[in-house]
Amino acid sequence: MAIHALTMLARWDRSLTSAEIAESLASNPVLVRRILGSLRDAGLVSSTEGRGGGWSLARGAREITLYDAYTAVEAGPILSRHAHPPSDACEVGRHMQNLLETEFRDAEQVMQERLGRTTIAHLVQQVLAAERGAAPANH
Amino acid sequence: MAIHALTMLARWDRSLTSAEIAESLASNPVLVRRILGSLRDAGLVSSTEGRGGGWSLARGAREITLYDAYTAVEAGPILSRHAHPPSDACEVGRHMQNLLETEFRDAEQVMQERLGRTTIAHLVQQVLAAERGAAPANH
DNA sequence: TCGAACTGCAACTAGATTAGTTGCGGTTCG
DNA sequence: CGAACCGCAACTAATCTAGTTGCAGTTCGA
Numbered sequence: 288m289a290i291h292a293l294t295m296l297a298r299w300d301r302s303l304t305s306a307e308i309a310e311s312l313a314s315n316p317v318l319v320r321r322i323l324g325s326l327r328d329a330g331l332v333s334s335t336e337g338r339g340g341g342w343s344l345a346r347g348a349r350e351i352t353l354y355d356a357y358t359a360v361e362a363g364p365i366l367s368r369h370a371h372p373p374s375d376a377c378e379v380g381r382h383m384q385n386l387l388e389t390e391f392r393d394a395e396q397v398m399q400e401r402l403g404r405t406t407i408a409h410l411v412q413q414v415l416a417a418e419r420g421a422a423p424a425n426h
Numbered sequence: 427m428a429i430h431a432l433t434m435l436a437r438w439d440r441s442l443t444s445a446e447i448a449e450s451l452a453s454n455p456v457l458v459r460r461i462l463g464s465l466r467d468a469g470l471v472s473s474t475e476g477r478g479g480g481w482s483l484a485r486g487a488r489e490i491t492l493y494d495a496y497t498a499v500e501a502g503p504i505l506s507r508h509a510h511p512p513s514d515a516c517e518v519g520r521h522m523q524n525l526l527e528t529e530f531r532d533a534e535q536v537m538q539e540r541l542g543r544t545t546i547a548h549l550v551q552q553v554l555a556a557e558r559g560a561a562p563a564n565h
Numbered sequence: 566t567c568g569a570a571c572t573g574c575a576a577c578t579a580g581a582t583t584a585g586t587t588g589c590g591g592t593t594c595g
Numbered sequence: 596c597g598a599a600c601c602g603c604a605a606c607t608a609a610t611c612t613a614g615t616t617g618c619a620g621t622t623c624g625a
Contacts, residue, residue, distance in 0.1 A: 463572095
């Protein structure tokens with residue numbers, strides 16, 4: 288939802304209301320405000336209150352990656368850790384948490400790097416290209 | 427939990443009961459059987475019933491990666507998709523699902539590749555090394 | 566041949582999380 | 596002043612997960 292909203296803001300390059308974004312998401316304005324609120328806290332978008340208000344990008348679409356959006360809305364780790372520490376009495380249990388922490392952090396990082404290589408601008412470009420393809424120019 | 431269990435089986439290279447594994451996990455036997463059941467369905471471990479029964483690896487620890495364990499127990503995608511399809515009336519909404527599917531699949535794949543490069547044998551090795559380090563040889 | 570020690574499985578509970586909703590207060594602008 | 600916005604808290608409903616209980620089936624050894 289965050290990426291979808293960011294892409295909309297970049298596509299039309301004007302202030303959009305949470306109601307407009309919610310419509311495209313087939314969702315509801317409060318939910319959109321919640322998510323965009325996180326994006327604002329992360330410095331990706333800004334909002335203005337009152338009549339005529341709405342949301343817009345706080346920086347260029349080329350300077351916002353999917354990773355930025357990801358970390359803004361998703362708090363914790365992706366790979367689930369042990370819910371509670373394993374037994375210290377077991378040779379394996381004693382070290383598992385540390386080992387997994389290292390492995391998982393590594394794995395999460397390569398994924399984040401991949402997300403960091405796609406920008407919102409890139410998505411807008413692909414949306415426009417798809418539109419041209421689907422509805423070829425009227426001569 | 428799956429990785430922890432696999433590592434235990436590899437470490438001692440003998441049949442372990444779900445109760446033994448559960449103790450190290452500070453969890454409970456039924457839960458362990460549920461997880462090892464998935465690993466068995468994936469061909470990573472085998473179980474024998476009855477007295478003296480238990481679980482053991484179905485192939486060498488060097489031939490089991492964290493990715494194998496991961497896919498055996500985690501069904502769906504990691505990155506959450508749109509809960510329901512966005513509006514078709516919106517230029518962005520029309521294409522977002524496809525675009526994100528591509529991006530997310532890519533991102534998930536690099537993570538899976540990373541998980542596929544660590545084997546259970548590697549973890550056992552690290553556990554043993556850590557044990558040597560923590561409790562240096564008695565002369 | 567009985568009984569202890571196992572796995573297998575279904576049904577249930579409790580808690581956490583998530584999408585979605587409602588309601589209200591504050592801000593801006595015409 | 597009032598319409599059109601955002602901000603926020605409180606609530607609901609659905610889903611997911613860990614954990615539990617209970618019982619049936621299997622195996623082996625005394």
